[in-house]
Amino acid sequence: MALTHKEVFERYMYAGAVTRNPDAMAALFTDDGVYDAPLAPDGHPLHRRLVGRDAIRSGISVYHQQPTYQGAVNLERSAFVLHDTADPDVFIAEIDVAFDEADGRRTTMALVQIFRLREGKIAMLRDYFSELPSVAADDDSS
Template identity: 75%
Template sequence: MFTEDGVTEAPLVPDNHPLRRLLGRDAIRIGVGRHHQRPALLGTMNLERSAFVLHDAPDPDVFIAEIDVAFDEADGQRTTMSLVQIFRLRDE
């Protein structure tokens, strides 16, 4: 769903992380694919405990997704990873 010149950035991950900064639709597809081939460290995602909230922004082409992804770990522990994603949409 990204344009040819789409950009995705994850400024808080290490420099060598596959999602650090990806430029262009093909690079985004490849980087996300590489990321999902890595071993899962946080367990199995629990859809019932995971949640998201969408926020409007003053710019009508921008929206913000606030995401809490819940994981059930093999040892019975529960973990939640909180994310914020900012999207800019445009008509192509």
């Protein structure tokens, strides 16, 4: 039975954002799958096309070794919307991740991901995101 777009997306989010498991992330892709993050800044571990499961696993592993954002995710304010397209193998995810800062501020990171599937696996993921300002500032200090 084929997975729904929502199931593919939820598995991707669980493997990446929740468990931060590069092996589980890579397993969601086809053997020749492509992860592309065109808006990631120069020097970012994901600022290149990662082609194939091994490259995706390695790139995600390096990314997960970076310091994590210190704000607490606010699940009540966070949300996502999935959009189907005319192509049944392509869908778009709009994501707003809300954070509560230690000083009481609220921050939101908005991103868009375009998924292209083949036989239930991710053949291409284009991930349009940029780091939150405090993460980018932390990276500059090292």
